[in-house]
Amino acid sequence: MNDTTTPHAPLSRIPSDILCAQDYEALAAHFLPATHHAYIAGGSGFEATLRANREAFERVQILPRLLRDVTTGHTRLTLLGQSLHHPILLAPLAFQALAHPRGELDSARAAEATDTCLVASTLSSWPLEDIAREGCVEKWFQLYFQPMRDSTLDLVQRAEAAGYRALVVTLDAAVQRPSLRAQRAGFRMPDTVRPGNLIHHATPPPVELERGQSRIFQGLMREAPTWDDLDWLMRHTRLPVIVKGVLRADDALALKAAGVAGIIVSNHGGRALDGVPASLDALPAVRAAVGADYPVLLDSGVRAGSDVFKALVLGADAVLVGRLQVFALAVAGALGVAHMLKLLREELELCMALAGCATLPEITADCVTHRHA
Template sequence: MSPATGRIPPDVASLADYERHALQRLDAARVAWLQGGAADGLTVQANQRAWQGLPLQPRVLRPLAHGHTRIERPGLRLPHPIMLAPVAYLRLVHPDGELATAMAAAAQGAGLVLSTQASVPMERVAELVLGEAERGPLWFQLYAMAQREHTLQLVQRAEAAGFEALVLTVDAPVQGARDAERRAGFRLPADVRAVNLQGLALPGMAAADAAAPGLAAGLCGGLLAHAPTWSDIAWLKAHTRLPLWLKGITHPLDAQQAQALGVDGLIVSNHGGRVLDTMPATAALLPAVRQAVGPEWPVLVDGGIRRGTDVLKALALGADAVLVGRPHVHALAVAGALGVAHAIRLLRDEFEIALALTGCATPAEVSSAVLSSAVLTSAERGG
């Protein structure tokens, strides 16, 4: 792996350029970990193509003075609708890992969701950025542990450190079939590990021989014996003072059940195509979820966001904001904190341009009207 230079290459003008440079710097095993998806990678490909396939239909001569990018609604206030999705083990691509990413997010006012499997302690990340006046939200992504007391330990640490919300990932009770990683022989190096999980049992992430005795004949070698259920959501709500979001909701009925349990918001996500292959793209899943929970409940989306026009389209389909995953890792691998900050700025600039060119002065003015009616009909059907 070639080290990041701390300088932005002169030919970087988009997130795709960061991706190109990152793939040249990283070794084959790290590329397989970062770029690969489950099985044949069809959902990975579908995510990005779906946004690209939604044509915009702009209005002209609209009043654009006093425009802004702010998202202002109960439970969600952002300077712009761009957040960084949780990604594990960022020290795989840069020695500063999550610290560099957190600094960049704070500098650009982007919300950050720190992964449970971060390669630096959560307390160090929070201490680094909580004092930054112009930063976006700082949230902690959570996996349910095999034992509730272990989950509670993480929750209490996040609360004490100053994180402002919990994001429980619900779509990965076991890992997906990561063919690309297996072919490349990917293994974590000795100096990179999930430091926040020392001594804790994470369902679905351990080897099958670590399953509970007598359960080897169960699904996935018994690893699902402690997989979370809706009762765990109710328990978690009762044991934290932080807002609770669910990440990985794609079915309207699940969205309504989460809403009924008093969850504070949800993230429409197919885990970047890394868990269950052949799932539909999130752009196709988003409209039905939004319709299921109504217009006021906070909904975010991730998966395949690469352009400011993608951010605009996500808002048009019902999201309040987006999260980007792989792109911020590409930028981190190329130029460290400076690269991540630049990548966020590129995406925000493109979003502002898209707002103006579709006749919208603010995110609140974005509606389905900015999309071609023929394609919108297909998207609303989940096609």
């Protein structure tokens, strides 16, 4: 049954009751239509992986070092040859106009104001060129392979021309459907929200299945990317290619051997295959497989600066923040996203200072212990 309560309009100020970054998650429900909130907040299946992502962070406990001088501390890092002010990136989220009329444009403004790297989605509500014009210097483009290679190549070339500095290829969500939570809430994509990057791309005809063929195997998965597609992509772009959706050490090793520039350990925020491990639980084995110097990022479940710290301890070079981004966007647009990022960064800095880590390389394996379930 749909909730008919009228949501609040986005604010032009920071709400006084926002005291930490995670507060935006609870407050967003008052600013989103109930069906939109269900679509954004929900996970796939029975949401076991959605829950596991948070439980994994809660099992990790921080072991602070005493008497360390951190007065020269900072959060700077170099990633893929790019100098970043901090290890927190805005994850690619589709259809941000569901949360705010300006959607990704306001997220890009917030990224620019906070020295944050933005990853723009193939399924953004606004064209990638419009997002780039918001002035965000550090920006990557997230790519979904399209059914026709000409369409994929068009997206790649547009991203290159617009100044995006890396391609993030998502490989764990070849089939995308609204979650059970969203379906039960009655979510339907509004006619006014469309994929801004794809409106001029031809839609291939529906697959005609023969008797006895599977709607899944021979239908939905017919256009799913393969190793051949990834190899083709890397031969047709000058940008570094990062693969998002890695949970297995053997996949990580194979991607590294294939020339992929880096990987993102991710379960799609619990929105792809339900029942897979939490991204944080998969991270240590992936890091051990690829070695210390290979770029590894993490997303799924990050809600606080202490979560960022824990991810760095367990092997990530940086993290991506997804749902918090769109929750803050719903509450206060660009101002909300910028404030959320400011809070996350300060929470990370406070965690580092109290744990005795002045710089990111000082965040090492002995900084945490694990609480068993």
